[in-house]
Amino acid sequence: MKYIVAIIQPHKLDEVMKNLEEVDVNLMTVSNVLGRGRQKGLTEVYRGTKEVGSLLKKIKLEIAVNEDFVEPTINAITKGAHTGEIGDGKIFILDLHEVVRIGTGERGGKAIG
């Protein structure tokens, strides 16, 4: 089992979700997050005072999948979130030790989807 964390551009969320649905990955957690990468954020000006290093708005997706779904999930996110511009984001893949479905107490691979 893997735990996939993806940081993407907010305006690409709908496309990513559509792609994930097509490969039958429906469960996910989505959050609004702030972050920055090589571009080091934006500069804002308030009454003539520059505030540098403003963090950029991003979307964080968290998806737990069984091994068979790892590559399709990565492909779906990459295809949906890609623009080729700086700031497209990243996908992190972590090993997942255990899953528990709170409602039934099921564990492991059958609790994941």
Place this chain on the structure above:
Amino acid sequence: MNSGDTAWVLMSSALVLLMTAPALALFYGGLVRRKNVLSILMQCFIILCVISLEWILYGYSLTFGPDTGMGIIGGLDWIGLKGVGGQPNADYAATIPHSVFMIFQCMFAVITPALMVGAFAERIKFSAFLVFTILWATFVYDPLGHWVWGTGGWLRNLGGLDFAGGIVVHTSSGVSALVMAILIGKRIGYQNQPFRPHNLPFTVMGAALLWFGWFGFNAGSALAANELAANAFITTNTATAAAGLTWALIEWQQYGAPTVLGAATGAVAGLVAITPACGFVNPMNAIFIGMLVSVFCYVAIAKIKAIFKYDDALDVFGVHGVGGIWGTIATGLFAEKAVNASGADGLLFGNMHQFLVQGLLVIVTVVFAAGMTWIIFKFVDAFIGIRAEKNDEIVGLDLTQQSESAYTIIE
């Protein structure tokens, strides 16, 4: 007695109340960090409560009561509104009940200390703020209002012109705000960390409501529903429009983008600058007053503040002090008897004397307000301590002074 005049001044009183809360409260509240927004709203709101009572009990009598003989202060004849009833007082407004004039002026006394809230924002102890506000209203606003507006007041007798409060309200609070900002010190982290406005839509809404309420402030100061009120209404709108546009254009040229905060700030500066002049100048000259106030205030906020590094947190001095001083001087330039026969001609209409009188108004107000604010600060600081505890400031004034928080994150 004229029922049209009475209705207009009563309505204007309500408009000026709206300027303190919600307008000024939102304008300032949006500019602070989210941990301090309630402290700003509370300070504006409680001033409405406290100064309304101060005014009824003794403030009105000190400011507008029969002069005690030297032109310095009104007597105590009208404390508790004794003798201030339905009969007009011809010295102030012959066509409306005396009580209506009193409640209109009450709203001016309320908003003036509220303007200063922006200078010491995010770091003042609430108890000290309350005591400071009452003392400032009593020892700065009431005497100064008497000098400029009260029957027998010495600046009024010299012929000083201040139609709606450029001196009494804006210059006095703006200069006092600068003194407060310097004495209370910088916010922790000032100039080392970003201080971003937490809700600019609040601020823009507040600025727009200030513009709306200001028609009561300026056109209401005609104290009648007549052509003078109409002139004040039009010059107010015109100067504000010119100032808001000018500020946006300056930023566009300097930073490549016109900000809505800039347009809103410029508009408020325009409102301030036209305040003393609105009943004495014509609408074409109001355009100049508005354009120039944005230039002056922009330089004060973006350049001069950066050089001297004082933490006037929400630019009370930069907008109200600088704008009020410019408006008072501009009155001495652009005033004309063709607009208001009971006013005077300014320098551009051949009257050097009026220009010098307006300059004297500014000098007297700056010295008096700064000196008294310094004394009041030292006094309150010695007994209560004005600055919030370091840890309270870091946690935020909402939680530490008001024991509540503005926004929940979960449910």
